[in-house]
Amino acid sequence: MSGDREAIGVVGVGWVGLVTAACFAEVGHRVVARDIVAEKVEALSRGEITIHEPGLAELLARNAERLTFTTDMGELLDAANLLFVCVDTPPTVSGDADLSRVRSVIAELSAGGGHTLVMKSTVPAGTGHSIRRDLPGVPYVSCPEFLKEGSAVEDFMHPDRVVIGADAGDEACGDAVARLYEPLGGEIVRTDVASAEMIKLASNAFLATKISFVNEIANVCEEVGADVAEVARGMGLDQRIGPSFLRPGIGYGGSCFPKDVSALKMLAGNSGYHFQLLNAVIEVNELQKRRVVGKLQKHLGSLLGKRVALLGLAFKPHTDDMREASSLVLAARLEGEGAEVVAYDPVAGDVARGLLGSVEFRDSVLDALEGADAAILVTEWPEFAALDWSAAAERMARPLMIDGRNFLDPSLLRTAGFEYEGIGRAVATPVQAEPAP
Numbered sequence: 070m071s072g073d074r075e076a077i078g079v080v081g082v083g084w085v086g087l088v089t090a091a092c093f094a095e096v097g098h099r100v101v102a103r104d105i106v107a108e109k110v111e112a113l114s115r116g117e118i119t120i121h122e123p124g125l126a127e128l129l130a131r132n133a134e135r136l137t138f139t140t141d142m143g144e145l146l147d148a149a150n151l152l153f154v155c156v157d158t159p160p161t162v163s164g165d166a167d168l169s170r171v172r173s174v175i176a177e178l179s180a181g182g183g184h185t186l187v188m189k190s191t192v193p194a195g196t197g198h199s200i201r202r203d204l205p206g207v208p209y210v211s212c213p214e215f216l217k218e219g220s221a222v223e224d225f226m227h228p229d230r231v232v233i234g235a236d237a238g239d240e241a242c243g244d245a246v247a248r249l250y251e252p253l254g255g256e257i258v259r260t261d262v263a264s265a266e267m268i269k270l271a272s273n274a275f276l277a278t279k280i281s282f283v284n285e286i287a288n289v290c291e292e293v294g295a296d297v298a299e300v301a302r303g304m305g306l307d308q309r310i311g312p313s314f315l316r317p318g319i320g321y322g323g324s325c326f327p328k329d330v331s332a333l334k335m336l337a338g339n340s341g342y343h344f345q346l347l348n349a350v351i352e353v354n355e356l357q358k359r360r361v362v363g364k365l366q367k368h369l370g371s372l373l374g375k376r377v378a379l380l381g382l383a384f385k386p387h388t389d390d391m392r393e394a395s396s397l398v399l400a401a402r403l404e405g406e407g408a409e410v411v412a413y414d415p416v417a418g419d420v421a422r423g424l425l426g427s428v429e430f431r432d433s434v435l436d437a438l439e440g441a442d443a444a445i446l447v448t449e450w451p452e453f454a455a456l457d458w459s460a461a462a463e464r465m466a467r468p469l470m471i472d473g474r475n476f477l478d479p480s481l482l483r484t485a486g487f488e489y490e491g492i493g494r495a496v497a498t499p500v501q502a503e504p505a506p
Contacts, residue, residue: 074098077249078149078184080174082109082138084120084221084324084390085189085214086155091125092225094132096252101137101148113138121389121416124222142177146184151245153187153212164331165339166193175203182207185242189214191269191329193336197234197262208242210235211262213269218323219387228255234265270336273329274347279314280321281353287317287493288360297493298475317492319447319473320357322384322393327354358398362406364471364490365443373407376466378441380434381448382425383417391420395473396447400425413437415450435464443469449476458485 079090079102090102104110109119116133118126129136139145145152156170171190178184185208188197201209211234216224231250235243247257260268287297297317305312321327330347337344362372369375384394391397396412403410404427411429414421418430431437434453438444438461446453454477462468462485470482472491482489 075151075249076101076149078145078152079103080142080145080152080154081156081170081190082113082119083155083157084122084218085216086153087113087118087120087129088122088125088216088221088225089153089155089189089214090136091128091132092222093249094135095128095226096249097135098249099135099137099148101139101145103139103142103145105140107140110138110140121387122221123219123387128222146178146182150183151185151187151249152178153189155189155214158190158192158328158332160328160331164335166191166328166332166335168192168196171196171200175200178204178207185210185239185245187212187246191325191332192266193332194263194266194270195336196266197236201236208235208239209262210239210242210246211265212246213265215269215272218390219385226253228253230256230258232258232260232265232268234260234262236262270329270333273326274333274350276314277321277326277330277354278346278350280316280318280326281350281357283315283317284320284357284492285353290493295493300493317475318357319361319395319399319492320354322395323390324392327351327393355398358395359402361399361445361471361473362402365403365445365469366406368469368488368490369442369467371407372403374409375407375442376409376411376440377403378437378444379410379412379428380437380444380446380453381450382412382414382421383448386448386450387416389417389420391417391424394447396421397424399445399447400428404428411437411441414448415452417448435461438464441465442467443471445471446473446476449474453477458482458487462486 074097076099077093079086079100082102082104086102090100094100112119116130118129154174156174158166158168161167171192187210189212191213197209197211213232233243233246243259250257283301286300290297290300301315304310305315330350334344334347365372379396379399382394382396384390400410411431413431413434422430434456458481468487470487470489475491475494479489
């Protein structure tokens with residue numbers, strides 16, 4: 070349409086690709102987005118959103134005239150010179166990043182086509198150099214994404230930084246990518262490709278490390294009678310530390326942290342370096358989920374035949390993403406101990422049904438609590454904080470709450486008749502929730 074800015078191509082319309090396409094259209098660009106899944110493309114062409122992300126549906130509807138969805142790579146190549154690659158790079162069995170989808174995109178390109186490859190997919194450091202060997206003469210720019218599920222539109226439209234990596238000879242292409250982001254504000258970090266790739270992995274690994282560290286502190290607090298909420302508050306006031314991600318709980322999950330921590334560990338190992346710290350981060354995260362079962366057994370003894378309600382299933386609120394969700398491990402461990410598991414999530418129920426086949430699903434939190442011997446708060450959905458907990462206690466066989474996110478007000482629940490136990494908490498002090506990673 071007349072007045073539109075430079076056309077942009079987006080390869081892959083999963084979570085990152087769809088947000089990228091919609092936000093660039095919002096800025097004023099015409100966007101052609103391609104995916105190999107015909108059903109997804111057809112749904113998006115009809116205006117039907119395929120993921121749950123606040124604000125995204127409105128963005129797609131508002132910019133429908135600027136957005137084209139297709140399965141045809143040729144249509145995308147004809148329309149745009151800048152191609153943003155947003156395909157998945159899931160972990161392999163070994164923990165390395167699976168680059169097969171990236172390689173499939175590369176196979177469809179050719180030298181001399183006038184296109185610039187802009188990599189938003191998370192790839193190991195060194196991937197850009199490898200791709201340039203396979204596609205000589207095709208400019209390559211690394212532009213890793215730093216979006217958080219549940220606030221991705223806001224993160225894209227108001228970034229704290231945009232990292233753009235371009236090696237010698239491709240600086241002009243890096244300039245072109247930088248111009249796309251300039252209207253959004255945020256500091257633009259210009260660097261080489263390998264450093265840009267490493268910034269993404271190192272950022273997520275550091276945040277995961279911070280989470281595992283505060284979880285270890287929480288576990289020690291339980292042993293010595295300290296309150297981790299107070300400890301984290303005092304730590305966070307030190308500007309060298311800061312309060313973000315000092316939130317103890319049942320561990321991190323989702324599509325980014327587990328994958329990126331594992332990928333960085335394997336990248337180091339494949340390079341001959343043993344990354345001891347990340348081994349500990351991963352181990353702490355896995356054990357943290359299992360500690361919840363021990364808390365239940367402390368109160369209930371054997372879990373055989375006990376009915377346990379999981380409140381929340383998605384790995385974080387405001388998304389239906391079940392990838393590496395703590396609920397998957399908890400449900401399996403509880404059923405392994407002989408418990409009957411019932412669950413409720415306001416958004417992720419349909420997705421979770423395909424992953425938790427033997428779990429009973431309910432349409433409301435009160436229905437999930439009916440007759441339960443205990444409840445575990447897994448995902449900090451706002452509706453849980455606003456629940457009538459006195460009414461909830463009356464529904465349960467035994468009003469016992471294990472607050473896996475330190476999200477609820479302990480004094481409120483105890484007044485309502487609950488036995489309450491959080492993570493590393495010794496006093497009834499509510500924690501102000503911040504968006505999960």
